[in-house]
Amino acid sequence: MMKIAIAGATGRMGKMLIEAVLNSADTQLVGALEHNACPQLGEDAGAFLGKKTGVLISSDVAQVLANAQFLIDFTRPEGTMAHLAVAEKTATKMIIGTTGLTIDQIASLKRASTNLAIVFAPNMSVGVNATFKLLEIAAKMLNQGYDIEIIEAHHKHKVDAPSGTALKMGEVIADALGEKLDDVAVYAREGHTGERKEGSIGFATIRGGDIVGDHTVLFAGDGERIEISHKSSSRQSYAQGSLRAARFLQNQSNGLFDMQDVLGLRK
Numbered sequence: 001m002m003k004i005a006i007a008g009a010t011g012r013m014g015k016m017l018i019e020a021v022l023n024s025a026d027t028q029l030v031g032a033l034e035h036n037a038c039p040q041l042g043e044d045a046g047a048f049l050g051k052k053t054g055v056l057i058s059s060d061v062a063q064v065l066a067n068a069q070f071l072i073d074f075t076r077p078e079g080t081m082a083h084l085a086v087a088e089k090t091a092t093k094m095i096i097g098t099t100g101l102t103i104d105q106i107a108s109l110k111r112a113s114t115n116l117a118i119v120f121a122p123n124m125s126v127g128v129n130a131t132f133k134l135l136e137i138a139a140k141m142l143n144q145g146y147d148i149e150i151i152e153a154h155h156k157h158k159v160d161a162p163s164g165t166a167l168k169m170g171e172v173i174a175d176a177l178g179e180k181l182d183d184v185a186v187y188a189r190e191g192h193t194g195e196r197k198e199g200s201i202g203f204a205t206i207r208g209g210d211i212v213g214d215h216t217v218l219f220a221g222d223g224e225r226i227e228i229s230h231k232s233s234s235r236q237s238y239a240q241g242s243l244r245a246a247r248f249l250q251n252q253s254n255g256l257f258d259m260q261d262v263l264g265l266r267k
Helices: 012-023 061-066 077-090 103-112 126-141 164-176 236-249
Strands: 002-007 027-033 070-073 093-096 117-120 147-154 201-207 213-221 224-232 255-257
Touching: 002 012, 002 077, 002 236, 012 027, 012 236, 027 061, 061 077, 070 077, 070 236, 077 093, 077 103, 093 236, 103 117, 117 236, 126 164, 126 213, 126 224, 126 236, 147 164, 164 201, 164 213, 236 255
Parallel strands: 002 027, 002 070, 070 093, 093 117, 117 255, 147 201
Antiparallel strands: 147 213, 213 224
16 A cells, blocks of 8 residues: 655645545555645545545644655645655655746755655646657657647636646657757737747647646648647546556656656657
8 A cells, every 4th residue: 555645635636636545446545734824734634525534634744744655746836845855854755746846946856856756747647648749749740831839728726827737748849849948939929029930839828717727739830730639627637647656656766757757658
């Protein structure tokens, strides 16, 4: 049984993760983390499901991680970094789906991974990661005469834009074209922008309602266009992908991995 703790236990993703862990035959819920001002502190982590798990929601990171082999973290960058500092001391392997990390914070993950096994991915969905592979193939084939645009839509509560998944799509495409995303990305258009710059990768962001996550990459040529899309109707795919990542880490003592490694899609 894999002993798993969940960060952000009372959030939308946290609840989905708790439910997935409780319903999986090879996982055991041993911890549920929240910030110290959370009104649900001290409540049973399974209360929202009407279940008694014996695991109480806590803000004591060290105590929770002392009992956990794995921490699944879909919180915010500052929370993830605080959890990482403790996980290094407790040797708790981490599955991180947090988006919006800075370059320095990602560098901290890389440093920690010399002693700790970590899966860090902007999207844990198996379908999304299959889409990354399709985009790599498409970009290599459509490397001339096609303009590339990435359109993403999420719920009104999402705080970062473009989404981590959209940025990863851009990175995959840019890499396949032999470019760096920072050199070709266009994140905003307003006013008299002039003609589209050849070779650029454009991003468009939509926020509204309860959209879980929609991503479309448009390859627009003269006389035709190709669209590769992934649409999420539930966070369940992220939760199941996270458990798959935890199973992968069972055989890893250290290193920084992503879902391409987990799924065996790495070149």
